[in-house]
Amino acid sequence: MSEILQNLWYGFGVALQPVNLLLAFVGAFVGTMIGVLPGIGPVSGIALLIPLIIGLHPASAMIMLTAVYYGTMYGGSTTSILMNVPGEASSVATTFDGYQMALQGRAGPALAIAAVGSFIAGTLSIVALMLFSVPLARYALAFGPAENFALMVLGLASVSTLAGESLVKALLATCFGLMLATVGTDLVTGTDRYTFGIPQLLDGIDLVTVAVGLFAVSEVMLVVNEIAIRPRLLALQRIWLSARDFAEAFWAIIRGTVVGFYIGILPAAGATIASFLSYGLEKRLARDPSTFGKGDIRGVAAPEAANNAAAVGNMIPMLTLGLPGSSTTAVMMGALLILNVLPGPTLFQKHPDVVWGLIASMYVSNTVLLVMNLPLVGLFVQILRTPERYLYPLIMAVCVVGVYVVGRSQVDLTLMVALGAVGYYMRKHDYPLGPAILGLVLGDRLEQTMRQALIISNGDPTTFVRRPISAVILALAVVSLAAPALITRYRGWRQRAGGRVSRPAPATDPRGASSSTWMARCWTRTG
Amino acid sequence: MPHARTRTGFQHGLRDDHEPGIVAVPHSRARAAAPDGVAHAAMPPARRGPPVTSDRLAALVIFVVAVLYVREATTFRGATVADVVGPSAYPALVGSLVAVLAAIQFVRPRGGADGQPFWQQHGRPVLLAASLFAYTRALEPLGFVVSTFLYLAGSHLWLGERSPIRAVLLAAALTTVLWVVFDRALGLALPAGVLGR
Numbered sequence: 001m002s003e004i005l006q007n008l009w010y011g012f013g014v015a016l017q018p019v020n021l022l023l024a025f026v027g028a029f030v031g032t033m034i035g036v037l038p039g040i041g042p043v044s045g046i047a048l049l050i051p052l053i054i055g056l057h058p059a060s061a062m063i064m065l066t067a068v069y070y071g072t073m074y075g076g077s078t079t080s081i082l083m084n085v086p087g088e089a090s091s092v093a094t095t096f097d098g099y100q101m102a103l104q105g106r107a108g109p110a111l112a113i114a115a116v117g118s119f120i121a122g123t124l125s126i127v128a129l130m131l132f133s134v135p136l137a138r139y140a141l142a143f144g145p146a147e148n149f150a151l152m153v154l155g156l157a158s159v160s161t162l163a164g165e166s167l168v169k170a171l172l173a174t175c176f177g178l179m180l181a182t183v184g185t186d187l188v189t190g191t192d193r194y195t196f197g198i199p200q201l202l203d204g205i206d207l208v209t210v211a212v213g214l215f216a217v218s219e220v221m222l223v224v225n226e227i228a229i230r231p232r233l234l235a236l237q238r239i240w241l242s243a244r245d246f247a248e249a250f251w252a253i254i255r256g257t258v259v260g261f262y263i264g265i266l267p268a269a270g271a272t273i274a275s276f277l278s279y280g281l282e283k284r285l286a287r288d289p290s291t292f293g294k295g296d297i298r299g300v301a302a303p304e305a306a307n308n309a310a311a312v313g314n315m316i317p318m319l320t321l322g323l324p325g326s327s328t329t330a331v332m333m334g335a336l337l338i339l340n341v342l343p344g345p346t347l348f349q350k351h352p353d354v355v356w357g358l359i360a361s362m363y364v365s366n367t368v369l370l371v372m373n374l375p376l377v378g379l380f381v382q383i384l385r386t387p388e389r390y391l392y393p394l395i396m397a398v399c400v401v402g403v404y405v406v407g408r409s410q411v412d413l414t415l416m417v418a419l420g421a422v423g424y425y426m427r428k429h430d431y432p433l434g435p436a437i438l439g440l441v442l443g444d445r446l447e448q449t450m451r452q453a454l455i456i457s458n459g460d461p462t463t464f465v466r467r468p469i470s471a472v473i474l475a476l477a478v479v480s481l482a483a484p485a486l487i488t489r490y491r492g493w494r495q496r497a498g499g500r501v502s503r504p505a506p507a508t509d510p511r512g513a514s515s516s517t518w519m520a521r522c523w524t525r526t527g
Numbered sequence: 528m529p530h531a532r533t534r535t536g537f538q539h540g541l542r543d544d545h546e547p548g549i550v551a552v553p554h555s556r557a558r559a560a561a562p563d564g565v566a567h568a569a570m571p572p573a574r575r576g577p578p579v580t581s582d583r584l585a586a587l588v589i590f591v592v593a594v595l596y597v598r599e600a601t602t603f604r605g606a607t608v609a610d611v612v613g614p615s616a617y618p619a620l621v622g623s624l625v626a627v628l629a630a631i632q633f634v635r636p637r638g639g640a641d642g643q644p645f646w647q648q649h650g651r652p653v654l655l656a657a658s659l660f661a662y663t664r665a666l667e668p669l670g671f672v673v674s675t676f677l678y679l680a681g682s683h684l685w686l687g688e689r690s691p692i693r694a695v696l697l698a699a700a701l702t703t704v705l706w707v708v709f710d711r712a713l714g715l716a717l718p719a720g721v722l723g724r
Contacts, residue, residue, distance in 0.1 A: 052713065168632050172589065175625045179596060182621070186614040191605040193614060194596075217659065221652035224686070393682035394701055396659055397675050401705065404666065405715045413663035421656050429581060430637075447617040451610060459611040 004130050011356030015364050020063045024361055027064040028368045031071020036079050036380045040216050040395055042072040042328045043437060047211030048402035050335050058339045059353045063361040065332050070365040073311060074373050075380060077114040077304055082107060082381055090271035090307040093279040097292060097299030104295050111377060112241035113249050113297055114304040115370055121257040121305035122366045125312040126359060128261055137320040140345040145452035146464050150473035152446045155323045156438060157477040161484060162273065163432035173431045177439020178446065180205050187444070188451060200411040207334040209412045210419055210440055212399045214433050217420025220392050222427055249301035252282050256305030264313020270326035271307035271314070278306035312362065318343055319355060322445070327434040330441040582636035590629035597622035658682060670720015671710070676702045
């Protein structure tokens, strides 16, 4: 314990250096803007910042990206409450009661509880992160290539299971990312693969290009059809929170934190799922569930706490195992790889400044956002009121600059537009985008670990199932792929047998659509 | 943008079967339920629309790409003594998996056919992508300032700005801001193009 406190003290030393503090401020501000704006979400937003952080120290870079990530969550909840526009998928659950509260003239308390809830959840789960990640990293140090390969297979499998309405489409999206990752020079043999004689492709397809093309360009292509729609903006009064409101929401925040954190740790299940689950939990625990969907403050507090806790929980597999659990953490991991920092168990030994600086900077970003965002909420809302005919071209121009400066190549830009078209098709036809970006980030290491494991075993492929840890992890991957189909079949069998269908009451939202489908749609949409 | 609301093609564009982007959430409540229902009953898959669904077409295209991908993989040469696997095995594995998945999707497609004529539904997105492509092609030869100005001004106009003067002035202002931020402040050295340096 004292070791952890010592490390944390050291981390604060890193995070509170003036440069890093400034970066946290800038990141929080930019992140909130990203969270508010349509078109640029956390994935493409963080990707666009990658060219700017290349020259920075890895610790500073991660501090900034963490602040951006946090900022997007705050920005998303702001627009959810004030305009019923969830900037990110993880704040969809906040709209259910948040917007209703705003309609009733209680936008102030709603915004305040979202901020306070996020702050409490963020702080508590950072403590949990510290307690969990060190032992986990120590355990994972014993992992060889076979185990790491199995772990990545599990990560990709569970992301595909949860990502969309169709498992086949989700797996196709995953493989699309894996295929993109194979472009470029093979690291082991130096062979060019899928470069088609284009020298710019020798280094592979850049993460920034893919993230911006698949997420930002396609999103703008999608929303450009809806330019006529203007969300109604509610007048914003003073932001305040009465003691009664806080008392009412307090346990919802604590429960949301616990749910969010545990969901966040699981590979693949991210902030979006956590926010829906905790909303559903609050509704079931409530004495009078009918108040939910009509402006219940617990309906804002719980999902907001959960999505922040999950964002922190998500960092655990990323930092300790090198296995990102969401598309956003995948991009952050991509940024670390670009900075020559390999996430995984060795990170804690080789780059303690990155790990502990990042953990400390989570506290810092939380505080920065709490003090910065509430006064600035009006400004951010103004940004959203900019007519789309000015906003979208500007977003596109920023994307072009961001992609161009990475490699200074025309090829990257052409790829960006092409991937935008592909992403548009995928969004239109319910192929989830998240698995594609995860596949791209993990692809190289997936292949390397597979080859290393086979080299160690002299080409014997049974090594993956002979080593016990690897076998267990691979079995989990198979289970996670098969589970949804089996559950559906079991239910169908129960139904035919005349038995009462004991469906675990889905966390319904006021729209009547069950939350799991909502999650799926959201994931498809914003990853 | 009141005039945009009255444009009929636009209104049709909104009646799209899929969940629109985040901007439209408040308006999509009613429609969100319909595809959800389908999705929930989707085991066995709901078959609606003609047998040639876009999912089937996509499955065919993906299958062909996967086959080409695997075929290309078999041409990779260059093994080292230690590397028993070589550069071909992994891509071949991934490509084969994709081919199998595409075959499954062909047999059991999920989506229906697109309801509306292509251009009504995808006209604006395609135009957006085309203009973006033109912009990226012009970036190096014309330079950042000229190409961005042209792209922004043109986009303002086709996205519904009725005053050409405002479109041009705003484009000039935004281009200047972008140039100052990225080129001067952040030192990213954007292409100068025809303006030289």
